[in-house]
Amino acid sequence: KAGVTQTPRYLIKTRGQQVTLSCSPISGHRSVSWYQQTPGQGLQFLFEYFSETQRNKGNFPGRFSGRQFSNSRSEMNVSTLELGDSALYLCASSAQGLAGINEQFFGPGTRLTVL
Amino acid sequence: DQQVKQNSPSLSVQEGRISILNCDYTNSMFDYFLWYKKYPAEGPTFLISISSIKDKNEDGRFTVFLNKSAKHLSLHIVPSQPGDSAVYFCAASAEGAQKLVFGQGTRLTINP
Numbered sequence: 001k002a003g004v005t006q007t008p009r010y011l012i013k014t015r016g017q018q019v020t021l022s023c024s025p026i027s028g029h030r031s032v033s034w035y036q037q038t039p040g041q042g043l044q045f046l047f048e049y050f051s052e053t054q055r056n057k058g059n060f061p062g063r064f065s066g067r068q069f070s071n072s073r074s075e076m077n078v079s080t081l082e083l084g085d086s087a088l089y090l091c092a093s094s095a096q097g098l099a100g101i102n103e104q105f106f107g108p109g110t111r112l113t114v115l
Numbered sequence: 116d117q118q119v120k121q122n123s124p125s126l127s128v129q130e131g132r133i134s135i136l137n138c139d140y141t142n143s144m145f146d147y148f149l150w151y152k153k154y155p156a157e158g159p160t161f162l163i164s165i166s167s168i169k170d171k172n173e174d175g176r177f178t179v180f181l182n183k184s185a186k187h188l189s190l191h192i193v194p195s196q197p198g199d200s201a202v203y204f205c206a207a208s209a210e211g212a213q214k215l216v217f218g219q220g221t222r223l224t225i226n227p
Contacts, residue, residue, distance in 0.1 A: 004158070033213050043159075043204065043217035056214045090158050094213055103149065104215060106158030 002027065004093050004107035012113045018079040021110045025072050025093030031055075032074040033104060034066060037088040046089075049074055078112075086114045118142045119207050121218035129226055134192040136221050138205035141186065145207040149215070150179060150190045152201045159204060163190070195225045 005024045013019050025032050033056075034046040045058040049068035066076040072093075078085055088111050092104035120139045128134045136150075146167040151159035165172040165179045165188070172179050178191045192199055202222050206215040 031213050033215070035215075035217075042219045043206075043215075045214045045216070048213045050213075056212055058214065092158075092215075103161050103164055104213065105161060106151075108156070108158050111156075 004091055004105055006089075006091050006107040006110050008110060009108065010111045010113075012115060013081050014115050015081055015083060017081050018077065019081060019112060020075055020077045021089055021091075021112075023074045023076075023091030023093075023107060025074070025091075026095075026105055029093035029095050029105075030072050031094040031104075032068055032072060033092045033094070034074070034076050035090040035092065036060075037090060037109070038086075043090070046076065081114045083114050085112065087112060117219075118145075119205060119216050119218040121203075121205060121221045123221050124219070125222040125224070127224045127226060128195050130197060131194045134190075134195045134199065134223055134225070136190040136192075136203050136205075136223065138188050138190075138218050139186060140188075140207050142207070142209065142216075143186070144209040145216075146210065147208045148179070148181060148188050149206045149208075150177075151204045151206060151217075152199075153204060153220070154201050162203075192223075197225050197227060199223060200225045 031050045033048040048056040052068045063079045068074045088109045090109045092106045094104045149164040150162040153159045163177045181188045202220045204220045206217045
């Protein structure tokens, strides 16, 4: 079974631009979560989508948004990029939706650099 | 407010010995705990998990212990192997939510 895939793997943008990152979950997984990893803040939860609906949200500004499609693929968008948005963005999928399954499986991440 | 804490940024262990990684949490609503291993430039890899109804879970060389009264969990790796060298994160979730709260990570180095 193929793992979680994320595209692109690396991205360089300038301040003020916007960016869209893509995630394809493991086949059959309906929950997709996004995390931001930075040296200072560690791994922080952005949001989670399940069946095309945002089910959980972390403490990030409205510039960070996401969506999920009917095939469970997900995108996240960051508008008006700031230098502090430079980070590794990780997507994770889970079969959660069945009772008691909470393990999330992560993709390799997209390294975003904002200049 | 750091709800999940890994107080040791790094740990060095001899190959073949036991590695013990520790994690403390403050939120009593957490009921599911996970350990992940992460290599540079890769996403975290799931290792082992434990529900709050248990106090121990074992999978091969990996054992996780949960002490709910102390709000403390630990990961034991026996025997430690060079391939275990990585950053280890503990994570917690509450009430089935997919929102994982991560600790800051512990860098484990296994010396030959």
